[in-house]
Amino acid sequence: MFPEFKSDNLSEKEKSIEAKMESNKKEVESLLKNSPLSFANFLKPYQTIHTELSDLSTELSHIHSVKNSEESQTIYTRVIPKLTEYYTDLGQNESVYNAFLEIQKSDKTLTKEQKKVLDNEIRDFRLSGVGLAQDKKDKLKDLRIRHSELTNQFSQNVLNATNSFEMILSEEDVKGMPEGELVAARTEDGKYKFTLQFPSYIAYMTYGPNREKRKELYKAYSTRAPENGKILEEILKIKKEEASLLDFKNYAELSLATKVADTPEQVLGFLRNLAAKAKPIAEKELKTLRDFAKERGQEEIESADLMFYSEQLKKETFDYEEEKYRPYLEKESVTKGTFRFLESLLGIQFQEVKTPVWHPSVLCYDLVIDKEVRSRLYLDLEARKDKKGGAWMHNWKPHFIDEKGKETLPIAFVIGNFPAATKDHPSLLKPNDVVTLFHELGHALHHLLSRVGEAFVSGVNGVEWDAVEFPSQFLENFAYEPKVLTLFAKHYQTGETIPQSFIDVMVNAKNFQSAMGVVRQLEFAIFDMLIHLDSPNEEGVQKILEQVRDEVSVIKPPSFNRFQNSFSHIFAGGYAAGYYSYKWAELLSANAYFSFVDKGVFDLKLAEHFRKTVLEKGGSENAMVLFRDFYGKDPEIEALLRLNGIAA
Numbered sequence: 001m002f003p004e005f006k007s008d009n010l011s012e013k014e015k016s017i018e019a020k021m022e023s024n025k026k027e028v029e030s031l032l033k034n035s036p037l038s039f040a041n042f043l044k045p046y047q048t049i050h051t052e053l054s055d056l057s058t059e060l061s062h063i064h065s066v067k068n069s070e071e072s073q074t075i076y077t078r079v080i081p082k083l084t085e086y087y088t089d090l091g092q093n094e095s096v097y098n099a100f101l102e103i104q105k106s107d108k109t110l111t112k113e114q115k116k117v118l119d120n121e122i123r124d125f126r127l128s129g130v131g132l133a134q135d136k137k138d139k140l141k142d143l144r145i146r147h148s149e150l151t152n153q154f155s156q157n158v159l160n161a162t163n164s165f166e167m168i169l170s171e172e173d174v175k176g177m178p179e180g181e182l183v184a185a186r187t188e189d190g191k192y193k194f195t196l197q198f199p200s201y202i203a204y205m206t207y208g209p210n211r212e213k214r215k216e217l218y219k220a221y222s223t224r225a226p227e228n229g230k231i232l233e234e235i236l237k238i239k240k241e242e243a244s245l246l247d248f249k250n251y252a253e254l255s256l257a258t259k260v261a262d263t264p265e266q267v268l269g270f271l272r273n274l275a276a277k278a279k280p281i282a283e284k285e286l287k288t289l290r291d292f293a294k295e296r297g298q299e300e301i302e303s304a305d306l307m308f309y310s311e312q313l314k315k316e317t318f319d320y321e322e323e324k325y326r327p328y329l330e331k332e333s334v335t336k337g338t339f340r341f342l343e344s345l346l347g348i349q350f351q352e353v354k355t356p357v358w359h360p361s362v363l364c365y366d367l368v369i370d371k372e373v374r375s376r377l378y379l380d381l382e383a384r385k386d387k388k389g390g391a392w393m394h395n396w397k398p399h400f401i402d403e404k405g406k407e408t409l410p411i412a413f414v415i416g417n418f419p420a421a422t423k424d425h426p427s428l429l430k431p432n433d434v435v436t437l438f439h440e441l442g443h444a445l446h447h448l449l450s451r452v453g454e455a456f457v458s459g460v461n462g463v464e465w466d467a468v469e470f471p472s473q474f475l476e477n478f479a480y481e482p483k484v485l486t487l488f489a490k491h492y493q494t495g496e497t498i499p500q501s502f503i504d505v506m507v508n509a510k511n512f513q514s515a516m517g518v519v520r521q522l523e524f525a526i527f528d529m530l531i532h533l534d535s536p537n538e539e540g541v542q543k544i545l546e547q548v549r550d551e552v553s554v555i556k557p558p559s560f561n562r563f564q565n566s567f568s569h570i571f572a573g574g575y576a577a578g579y580y581s582y583k584w585a586e587l588l589s590a591n592a593y594f595s596f597v598d599k600g601v602f603d604l605k606l607a608e609h610f611r612k613t614v615l616e617k618g619g620s621e622n623a624m625v626l627f628r629d630f631y632g633k634d635p636e637i638e639a640l641l642r643l644n645g646i647a648a
Contacts, residue, residue, distance in 0.1 A: 002366075002376045002411060005059070005396070007067060007358035013060045014075050020053045021086045028096060037099050038107050039114050044403035046096075047117070051398065051408075051455040057083055058396050065388045066380055066415060067358050068159065077152060084148040088141040091128025100125065113454045113620045120462055120619075127246060127257060140245050147238045154231050155572035158565075159388055161224040162196045167217055169194065169210075177207040178323035183425050196221050198389050199419050205307040206322075218304035219560060228565040229538040235571055240535035252532040255577035259466040260584070260624055264529055267580050271529070274583065274637075275522045275552045278646055281515035282554045289313055289513070303557040310513060318509040322430050325502065330492035331381060331418060331427035334434055335363070337488015338441065341478070344487070345596075346445070346607050346615075350377070359384070361421070367448055375399070375409050375448035381416040381437070382427055390568075391416045391436045393443035393460075393472075398618075400455035410459055412447045414440045426492055431506060435479045442475030443468075449611060450618040462619025465578050469585035470592070470623065471615060477593040477643065480510050483601050511645030518644055519552050525580040526552060528570050532577035583640075588627050590639040595631065 027049050034041040057079070064076040090096065104118050129140040169192045174182060181203040185192040194204045194217060201221055208214050239251035248254040252264040261267050293301045293309045301309055314320045339350040349368040353376075357364060362380045366373045380387075396411040416436060421427040429437075446468075447459030456462055478484045482503045489498035527548045531541055541564055549556055557563070569575040592610065599606055613630040627635065 001373065001409065002355075004356050005358070005378070006356065007063055010060065010063065010071055010075050013056065013063075014079055017053070017056045017060065017079055018082065020049075020056055021082065024049045024053055024086075028090075028093075032095050032099060036106065037102050039103055039110055039118070040403065042099055042103060043114070043117060043121075047400070047455045048402045051400065055397055058394065062394055062396070062413060063358065065392075065394070066384075066386075066413075068386045068388065073156060077149075080148045080152050081145045084145045085141060088128065088144045091125055092130050092132070092137045092141070093125075094130060097122070097125045097130040113452055113457060116462065116620050117454045117456045120456065123258070127254070129246060132245065136245050140242060143238050143242050143245075147235060147242075150231050150235050150238070151572045154225075154228050154235070155388070155568055157225040157228050157231070158568055158572070161566075162389055163385060165196045165220050167194045167204075167213065167220075168192070169213060173210045173213055174208070176209050177203070178326075180323060180326050180419075180425075180428050181207060183422070184419050196224065197383055197385075198417055199383055202307070205304070206311045208308065211305070211308075214308060215302070215304040219558075222303075222557065222561040222563055224566045226562065226565060228571070229541075229562065232541065232564060232567075232571050233536075233538045236531060236535040236541070239532065239576065250533045251535075252529055252577040255465075255532065258464065259578065259581070260464045260622070261466055261580075264533060264577075267529055267584075268526065271522050271526050271580055271583065272552075274640075275519060275526075277641065278515045278518040278522070278644075279552060279554065281646055282513075282519045285513045285516050286554045292316075301555075303555065303561070306555065314509055314512050318505050318512065320505050320509040320512075322432075325431055325489075325498070325506065326428035327491050327493065328489040328498040328502070329429040329431070329434060330490075331421070331429055333490050333492060334429055334437065334488050335379065335381075337490070338434075338437065339365075341484050341487045342441070342445070344602050345478070346449075346611055347604065348445075348449075369449075373409070376411045377444055377448060378411075378413045380413065381418050382420040383417040384420065387415075387417065389417055391440050393440045393447070395447045395460055398447070398455045398458040398461050399450040399452060400458050401453040408455075410448050410450060412444045412459075414444050416440065428492065431479070435476045438479045439472045439476040442472030445475070446471040446615055446618070449615040451616040452618045452620045454620070457619040459618045464619075464623045465574065466581035466584045467588065467623030467627075469582055470588040470627070473582070473586050473589035474592050477589065478596075478601070480507055481597070481601055482507065514644045515646055516554060518646070519554060521583060522552050523548055524567075524569075525583060527564075528575070528579040529577055586643070587635045587637065587640045588623075590643040591631055591635040592627075594639050594642065 028046065031042050031045055060076060060079060064072040100118055100122050104122065110118070129137050132140065168187070174185070174192045182192065185194055185200065185203065187193050194200050201217060204217055205214055208217070243249070243251045243254040246254060248257070256263065256267070289309055290301055292313045293305065298305065298309070311322070342348050342350070347369060350365040351368055353364050353366055355364050357378065359380065361382045362378060365377045365379070367375045367377060392415050394413040394415065396413065397408055399408065399410040401407050416433070418429055418433050419427050443460065446463070450459040452458035460468055485503050486497055490496065527545050530544050530548065536544060542562070545564060570579055575581065596603065596606060610630055614626050617626050
């Protein structure tokens with residue numbers, strides 16, 4: 001029913017990808033000879049062969065992300081330009097484009113899903129330069145190949161810089177830190193090692209007692225990969241040229257052509273409206289923090305102090321200590337309990353299966369609804385040195401029915417970088433780690449529960465980028481629900497359920513400094529949109545960032561901070577001129593979430609309605625149409641403010 005994932009033989013994967021590209025070219029030429037052309041004899045098999053190519057390239061990119069090695073770097077660097085060239089040539093193929101137009105005009109049997117596939121393909125071909133003069137097509141192809149090389153190098157530079165730094169500390173420098181963090185950092189010779197891997201970095205920035213060491217660690221983290229300054233400059237130049245070739249004023253407008261939002265001005269208006277509501281509250285939050293630090297002898301707090309004093313203030317205000325929760329959030333227990341929650345919320349069951357995996361800590365599950373196996377999920381949650389930082393969902397195979405009537409079931413990977421278990425100590429999570437797990441599982445469910453028959457609009461495929469975060473943000477909100485926490489928060493040694501008093505404190509502390517968090521995200525989103533309205537050089541990018549910070553931020557980082565050099569979301573991911581999507585989708589998710597909360601969380605009728613109107617529909621319809629099908633009206637900003645504890 002499901003293929004095995006093979007993590008070895010990378011050279012064979014490379015050969016398979018190259019062979020598939022060549023066979024696809026021949027197959028497309030053969031399909032074009034069908035007469036008359038129809039969705040059934042052209043677009044069905046066309047989707048199948050390109051889904052097969054996508055599956056192969058996903059296998060390679062996945063291993064490159066979770067089992068990074070010199071071999072994977074070499075092979076991935078060779079393959080990416082070839083794939084980019086293949087898709088650029090395909091997107092500029094006039095014969096294929098004309099076939100789409102012919103089918104759109106003449107095939108009267110199209111379903112709604114099939115019309116969406118056609119509409120998307122025609123739009124994307126136009127955005128790929130079909131119809132351009134040959135010299136412009138060649139130029140666009142060269143730009144996109146170069147862009148793929150640069151984004152890969154940007155990402156690799158960040159990973160290399162992250163892995164190259166370590167700070168060895170003595171007992172004195174870690175005095176008073178939580179035992180769980182010390183266990184993770186302790187070396188064989190009794191010292192303590194902290195790195196720029198996110199769990200390690202956050203641990204010392206939150207609890208590290210030595211201010212100078214915190215500042216050293218912060219500087220190393222915020223100045224990673226300085227060579228990326230010139231790379232992002234070239235990336236922005238390429239994006240501007242690409243937009244110009246396609247008759248867009250700037251890359252921001254090109255980016256929005258595939259999103260729900262209409263114009264950069266609309267996006268910036270939304271972000272700045274939210275900033276106007278959040279910044280005054282964020283300023284009050286910062287004043288409270290400064291006063292707190294001053295009472296403890298720290299006259300002026302800097303960026304390297306924020307997490308440290310915020311944690312202390314949170315502890316004093318709410319009697320909240322994140323470390324107290326970790327014994328109740330053992331990774332395996334959280335995972336199993338989360339599955340029980342999803343069974344109660346959405347009627348899904350998870351059955352663990354034994355199958356080859358790329359690391360011993362990886363787990364695999366089949367998703368079952370009404371006794372029917374619907375999809376497969378791999379979980380790879382622990383941090384490793386050969387693994388890209390952060391957390392993400394990677395879809396391997398979509399649900400679809402091919403031209404022969406064969407059904408393919410979806411498969412996805414959820415990747416995290418939670419503290420690794422040792423032979424003496426399990427992986428104990430923080431509450432924020434649980435939120436991250438819920439978030440990525442939301443992405444996975446959006447893909448894995450799809451019932452769409454067309455591969456190109458199934459699951460997360462074809463979903464507008466500014467709505468793709470909707471299901472993930474919807475699900476992450478439940479990580480703070482008391483009814484949910486009691487399902488999985490059990491002490492790893494005693495099995496005791498987390499005390500109600502702990503839950504009350506965590507819920508009360510949920511929106512601690514939430515306005516500061518909101519303006520931080522708005523800083524990223526406005527910066528992202530503004531730099532894509534033009535193509536500033538390295539210095540110009542920094543200037544824009546400083547201007548945005550003047551507008552919406554409440555604390556200025558030190559002048560050496562170059563966070564943009566590791567801003568992989570927009571320079572090595574899919575969020576260029578689209579980082580606002582997190583807040584845009586959060587607006588949808590907040591409205592959907594409170595519709596559940598206001599009915600007591602577990603409401604099977606509402607859950608089935610959500611599953612069928614949103615999760616099962618994937619990208620087969622405009623995301624706002626699907627949202628309205630579920631919610632009955634447009635989203636309201638009051639729900640977003642309520643979610644963040646910000647008064648309207």
